[in-house]
Structure formats: structure tokens, C-alpha cells
Amino acid sequence: ESVYLQADHTSPYPQCPIWRRWAIGQILALRPMAVVIAGETNALSQTQLESTSQIVSEVSSLAKELAPAKTRLIMMQNIPWFWGLPVSPACLVGHLQSVKSCGQRRSQEPNTLNVIQSGMYNAVIQAQSKGLTKTLPVDNLVCSPDFCPTIAGPTLMYVDSSHLTRQWILKVSTAYGEMLRPLL
Secondary structure (H helix, E strand, O other): OOOEEEOOOEOOOOOOOHHHHHHHHHHHOOOEEEEEOOOOOOOOHHHHHHOOOHHHHHHHHHHHHHHOOOOOEEEEOOOOOOOOOOOHHHHHHHHOOOHHHEEOOOOOOOOOOOOOHHHHHHHHHHHHOOOOOOEOOOOHHHHOOEEEEOOOOOOOEEEOOOOOOOHHHHHHHHHHHHHHHOOO
């Protein structure tokens, strides 16, 4: 089982594995047709993140644990995280005449700060290629092929650097359902 750390990347986060064991118990008891999972790259220390292969290994472990329930795993691709970048809505307040400057390119260039975290992105793709999960490309509900904005027309997309607003979720809920339906 992974070591889970708080946002400070040093303090233990014991609630996470406790919740995980509870959730697995519920899934095994309820035996749903599908479970939609999401995640973020776990900080192993202040300087080290989980690797793509470690994330895939954790998904594989989860799939084995859930095998008795005969449930299908659907893994959401990660949405953009604006960590260390201008945060919406604070950025938008300072750039009312140039709100596009608060968004970021969708690139996944090595050794750069990317809004689509490449380790998790690649793990989701690999988990699908190994037959562990199906992929739900929710990143496409937030970004165009080249750009990830923080506001779309009058709709604020982010509450902070990584959480979408209720308004945006409601706006894309039909599209989300259309993407999910064939995976079920």
C-alpha cells in the first residue's frame, strides 16, 4: 500500500488508506456494474512523486482487489491542475481585459510546469492499454487540443488551482454522460 502524505509532502495522511479500505469494502458488497476512479500523482516526499509505473501498479492492485465484484473500472483522465501557475479566479481579477493569459498551453513538455500532469496522464493511458481500466477523457471537457482556459465565456471553470466549479460541471454534464455511456 502506498504511503500517503498531506499537501505539505511530509505529514502522514492516514485517513486516505482508511477511506480506501472502506470504499473497497463497499464496492465488494454492492458489486456495481462500473466504478469511476480518478487520482493525482502521490507525493512520496518533498522532492519525489510517484512514477507512471508506480501509479499503474496501484491501479493493477486495485483491479485485483475488486475482481470478486466483477466491476468494470473506468479511470478519468486528469483535468488540468494549475499548480504554481496564476490561480483562477485570482488571476482573472488581475487580468479582466486579458483573461486568456490565465489559461495555459496543454503541452506536456518534459522538465516544464504542465497543466496536464504527464505522469498521471501516461498512467491512465497505460492502465487502459494493459486492460485494467477504460479511459474517460475528461480533460477534453476542460481543454481544447492546444489550450486549457480557466474561464469559458461567462462561466468560471475553476474554484482554485485544481477544482472545477459547480457551474462548469453542470455545463459539461451532458457531454460527460455521452463520453461515459459507451464505456458502460
